[in-house]
Amino acid sequence: MLYKRSSALFQEAQKVIPGGVNSPVRAFNAVGGTPIFAKSAKGAYVYDEDGNRFIDYINSWGPMLLGHAFPPVVDAVIEKAKQGTSFGMPTAIETEIAELAVSMVPNIDKIRFVNSGTEACMSAIRLARGFTKKDKIIKFAGCYHGHSDSFLIAAGSGAITFGTPNSPGVTEGTAKDTLLARFNDLENVKELVEANKDAIAAIIIEPVAGNMGCIPPVDGFLEGLRAICDSNGILLIFDEVMTGFRLANGGVQELKNINADIVCFGKVVGGGLPVGAFAARNEIMDYLAPIGPVYQAGTLSGNPLAMAAGLAMLKTINADKGLMNRLEEKTKYLHNGIADALNKNNITHTINRIGSMISVHFSEDAVVDFDSAAKGNNETFKKFFHGMLNKGIYIAPSAFETWFITDALTYEDLNETIAAIEDIAKDL
């Protein structure tokens, strides 16, 4: 496979864009080589500037649940654009998508739309702090909630120590209000809550983690968090930016039958346009401006093109009763195929899967939290990644990412993927 034009475009881009990319995960720093420049995409495939075709398992990092250039989404956006692209005034379609979202997701009365998952999570914790009149939050190591200051905290070796920023520019003052816990470790959370009595506004979690590979919660973990929150006046925030409208119409709340207090959305809810949202019961949402004291705003929030794309997406998901099942079956088929291919070649691995999310870890231990995810063999992953790329299969250029299965993938595509892995595994 040749990447001549991509390489030339990357050289150009680096002169005017830091690192040549507008989001660092698009760079190939973790795997080596130069990023591939996309030109177009349709269904299960993305095409690059050199004319190469890839079976796509990134899918814009989540949004394209139904495949690229999904016709109802594309048509809705084109129609809307002809009527004007932004007004800074309320529009009917905002209420229409809000009504549909509220009908699909359990335990929410109202929803507010923003422009990204980052904004959704940032606003959700401000709302939680305002509502509870407390300052601290607990997040889990390895969970990603966007790039706002409060969430860029990774260190903090002792469970009870304050977090320290892992990006320059995040102040110690901000970092001290973010406490770090281990995913799937309820005792750890209890200790933190005990040590910070009456100071914690919210626990925020990816209820199925997707940003350290795919890590489902162990039995009882989410239930335990719910109970801790209830007995300590803490709000439970589910960051469903990745899982919302993906693992079930109502996300993990529905899948695991657990109510969160605030839910964050992004990715699928925008159908590939820049959309985020956060939602909760009336008593919490009515704490927001203009009726409540917590301020939150956005010039382009609820943008008509974005709402049109999101509405077309949600309508399709809501109407297609077989969708979630089909996605899960495809993911399971891929899981079995990958496991067979790697086993045949004695490649040590662990595969995690839930619904349409799957991750392959080159590690023999169960991957249940950030530490176990970090144990994977990165050298093997690099070889695997480039092997896949050269066979026309695009997975994320990082060992810590989930693969996203779309409805557009056919069993032929899956078989092609499995055959490629059988081949690659011989040289791993």
Ligand SMILES: *Cc1c(COP(=O)(O)O)cnc(C)c1O
């Ligand atoms: C992608 C993601 C975000 C951030 O969303 P952006 O739209 O990239 O700002 C937040 N939380 C989770 C769980 C995500 O996967």
